[in-house]
Amino acid sequence: MPEKRNKGSLFIVSAPSGAGKTTLCKKVLSALPYLKFSVSYTTRQPRKGEVNDREYTFIHRDEFTGMVKKGDFIEWAEIHGELYGTSKRRLEELLAAGNDVLLDIDVQGASQVRKKSREGTYIFILPPSLEVLKTRLEKRMTDSQANIKKRLKAALSEIKEYTTYDYVIMNDVLNDAVRVLEAIVTAHRASRKKINPVWIERTFFPKEDT
Amino acid sequence: MPEKRNKGSLFIVSAPSGAGKTTLCKKVLSALPYLKFSVSYTTRQPRKGEVNDREYTFIHRDEFTGMVKKGDFIEWAEIHGELYGTSKRRLEELLAAGNDVLLDIDVQGASQVRKKSREGTYIFILPPSLEVLKTRLEKRMTDSQANIKKRLKAALSEIKEYTTYDYVIMNDVLNDAVRVLEAIVTAHRASRKKINPVWIERTFFPKEDT
Numbered sequence: 001m002p003e004k005r006n007k008g009s010l011f012i013v014s015a016p017s018g019a020g021k022t023t024l025c026k027k028v029l030s031a032l033p034y035l036k037f038s039v040s041y042t043t044r045q046p047r048k049g050e051v052n053d054r055e056y057t058f059i060h061r062d063e064f065t066g067m068v069k070k071g072d073f074i075e076w077a078e079i080h081g082e083l084y085g086t087s088k089r090r091l092e093e094l095l096a097a098g099n100d101v102l103l104d105i106d107v108q109g110a111s112q113v114r115k116k117s118r119e120g121t122y123i124f125i126l127p128p129s130l131e132v133l134k135t136r137l138e139k140r141m142t143d144s145q146a147n148i149k150k151r152l153k154a155a156l157s158e159i160k161e162y163t164t165y166d167y168v169i170m171n172d173v174l175n176d177a178v179r180v181l182e183a184i185v186t187a188h189r190a191s192r193k194k195i196n197p198v199w200i201e202r203t204f205f206p207k208e209d210t
Numbered sequence: 211m212p213e214k215r216n217k218g219s220l221f222i223v224s225a226p227s228g229a230g231k232t233t234l235c236k237k238v239l240s241a242l243p244y245l246k247f248s249v250s251y252t253t254r255q256p257r258k259g260e261v262n263d264r265e266y267t268f269i270h271r272d273e274f275t276g277m278v279k280k281g282d283f284i285e286w287a288e289i290h291g292e293l294y295g296t297s298k299r300r301l302e303e304l305l306a307a308g309n310d311v312l313l314d315i316d317v318q319g320a321s322q323v324r325k326k327s328r329e330g331t332y333i334f335i336l337p338p339s340l341e342v343l344k345t346r347l348e349k350r351m352t353d354s355q356a357n358i359k360k361r362l363k364a365a366l367s368e369i370k371e372y373t374t375y376d377y378v379i380m381n382d383v384l385n386d387a388v389r390v391l392e393a394i395v396t397a398h399r400a401s402r403k404k405i406n407p408v409w410i411e412r413t414f415f416p417k418e419d420t
Binding site for chain 2: 163165168183186189206
């Protein structure tokens with residue numbers, strides 16, 4: 001019997017900092033077993049509790065720039081002086097195995113993926129209001145007021161990019177936002193284009209087919 | 211403050227008989243309060259337990275054909291000698307009030323709506339296999355073998371139309387199918403096109419706007 005579904009789908013989730021993206025993605029990944037996380041490469045040091053090849057694959061800068069030169073990354077970026085990149089090979093292997101894949105990347109990374117990949121569902125996470133965004137940035141940052149202002153400006157400039165995404169999730173109540181992100185992935189799996197027409201043919205019209 | 215979302219969306223659900231569409235739609239309608247059912251008009255007699263303007267609006271044939279002439283229906287059809295139709299006005303009123311609306315109509319009705327309406331999400335319900343389809347038709351029908359064969363042929367010819375739908379739901383385990391239909395409606399509400407750009411502007415860029 002042929003497979004019921006075509007290969008897996010790619011979901012790209014972006015958000016300005018302060019939107020609560022990382023928590024949201026983790027919750028959805030643990031709720032949906034067929035949704036996998038593509039582990040990124042980074043040059044930054046592992047933090048306490050982080051495991052190599054789970055949160056990130058931690059590599060040296062030379063190795064990273066070597067991979068950039070070989071074109072190994074579908075997207076990469078320098079953030080606060082450290083390099084982060086998504087491996088083309090890892091992504092393709094996960095998709096080819098029939099998994100849906102979640103990429104948790106920033107607006108710039110998403111834009112690189114969009115240019116290189118024909119498919120993909122782009123999801124933007126928004127804070128519920130300007131006040132909440134400010135409060136979240138202030139809570140998170142041990143920075144000076146000047147730095148917080150800079151980060152708010154950066155967040156607002158990222159928010160303007162929401163128009164290039166397919167879906168927009170307002171992250172007001174976390175569990176509601178989780179439910180919506182799960183729904184987007186679940187709905188996409190029922191998309192008609194994901195159904196293998198050969199499966200339909202063999203299932204409902206077996207005589208005509210053989 | 212401007213509305214966060216544009217007006218409601220239309221969901222058209224079709225299936226061959228034996229796919230379990232009516233039960234599925236009822237379950238999803240009771241789970242999602244913002245999803246409304248557009249009550250159809252019909253010339254057939256009410257069955258026991260049916261309430262006028264709830265399951266259907268029951269009208270006389272003359273009245274129905276008058277409405278057809280006035281162009282009151284977005285779709286209508288004659289099924290087993292009785293007339294069924296979806297009122298344009300009812301549909302528009304529900305959508306304009308910001309509701310999402312579910313239409314439970316057959317493949318022919320869906321095709322009429324598709325021709326007249328630019329928007330709408332089309333969802334096709336499939337039985338999980340040919341065997342299940344046959345069993346369900348046999349269980350339901352008190353008909354002769356010849357009639358069951360005729361109905362199976364009709365169901366298979368409707369299944370061929372799945373290619374004109376946006377989503378395909380395999381109704382194997384009812385609760386799983388309910389979850390997928392709910393996800394399609396929920397995901398669609400998070401579609402970027404449903405977000406009012408004026409709301410975004412006023413929420414995150416208030417100074418530039420006033």
